[in-house]
Amino acid sequence: MLELTMYNNVKIPQIGFGVYQLMRGKTTYDAVLEALADGYRHIDTAKIYGNEKSVGKAIKECGLPREQIFVTTKMWNSDIIARKGKKAFLTSLKKLGLEYVDLYLLHWPVDGYIEAYKTLIELYNEGKIRAIGVSNFLIRHLEEIKKQGLMLPMVNQIEVNPQFSNDELVDYCKKNNIIVESWSPLGGSRHNILDNEVIKHIADIHNVTPSQVVIRWHIDRGLVVLPRSKNPIHIKENFDVEKFSLDEEDMKLMKSLNINIRTGGDPEQYK
Numbered sequence: 001m002l003e004l005t006m007y008n009n010v011k012i013p014q015i016g017f018g019v020y021q022l023m024r025g026k027t028t029y030d031a032v033l034e035a036l037a038d039g040y041r042h043i044d045t046a047k048i049y050g051n052e053k054s055v056g057k058a059i060k061e062c063g064l065p066r067e068q069i070f071v072t073t074k075m076w077n078s079d080i081i082a083r084k085g086k087k088a089f090l091t092s093l094k095k096l097g098l099e100y101v102d103l104y105l106l107h108w109p110v111d112g113y114i115e116a117y118k119t120l121i122e123l124y125n126e127g128k129i130r131a132i133g134v135s136n137f138l139i140r141h142l143e144e145i146k147k148q149g150l151m152l153p154m155v156n157q158i159e160v161n162p163q164f165s166n167d168e169l170v171d172y173c174k175k176n177n178i179i180v181e182s183w184s185p186l187g188g189s190r191h192n193i194l195d196n197e198v199i200k201h202i203a204d205i206h207n208v209t210p211s212q213v214v215i216r217w218h219i220d221r222g223l224v225v226l227p228r229s230k231n232p233i234h235i236k237e238n239f240d241v242e243k244f245s246l247d248e249e250d251m252k253l254m255k256s257l258n259i260n261i262r263t264g265g266d267p268e269q270y271k
């Protein structure tokens, strides 16, 4: 299995299954079970997705030992602003039906993020989370954590896809030993980039699908990638990317697709 090692030596599978916009109940449950059966060992959920309970049920019933599955969830903005981080974490844990999560993230750098970050450190010291992370943090937010003398996060989950390669922030994270996770790695549901002619061309060369090219591009950049799908064929396809890799020419072509346009929310709005 493709995996990376965080700076605290905890391993993280490089392909995670995203469950944003998957309806709670049967849709999420079936998709997570399918992903686990196909070999995924990393699930990325969040309080705001409303499906932690269904994710937890699938994890419990899939037949795999808990410690073989890397589970991430996230503290939502309203809990950060209200300084209710600890309570939010315990509620997520209960919904998931777990004793610990592998990675807990602050979803956005909203007002109160330093206090919330200190709560993450407490949870880490108590052994309730195996790694600390943030999401949608820009360089200035990470610098603020440094300025406060706090340990750096092991992970920053940010938007990255071929049309928004986010190079400066990715480079900054790499230099600081922070693993980058790519959200909306395929361009999300509204801006699907899988019809792009350059990507199709690379896919033809390697005899793979456009989605596999894009997922491989994230992997070959050294990032964790979180594709989401409710279609069992797509779920399988997205995990089947170990049989090829992109060469220098492919990477150059992929780089040419960057137009620096986000498909999702913009963290620039947060101080």
Ligand SMILES: NC(=O)c1ccc[n+]([C@@H]2O[C@H](COP(=O)([O-])OP(=O)(O)OC[C@H]3O[C@@H](n4cnc5c(N)ncnc54)[C@H](OP(=O)(O)O)[C@@H]3O)[C@@H](O)[C@H]2O)c1
Pocket: 017, 018, 019, 020, 021, 044, 045, 107, 135, 136, 157, 158, 182, 183, 184, 185, 186, 187, 188, 189, 190, 192, 194, 211, 212, 226, 227, 228, 229, 230, 231, 233, 234, 235, 237, 238, 264
């Ligand atoms: N931290 C954050 O703020 C944040 C924000 C956004 C997302 N995320 C995380 O990142 C994950 C992924 O991002 P995302 O959900 O926005 O979008 P995404 O994974 O970039 O794209 C999902 C879309 O691609 C389609 N798709 C997936 N595999 C495909 C394939 N092989 N062929 C054709 N179409 C395919 C899916 O449709 P089908 O279901 O029909 O396959 C769906 O419409 C989320 O689930 C979540 O875990 C985090």
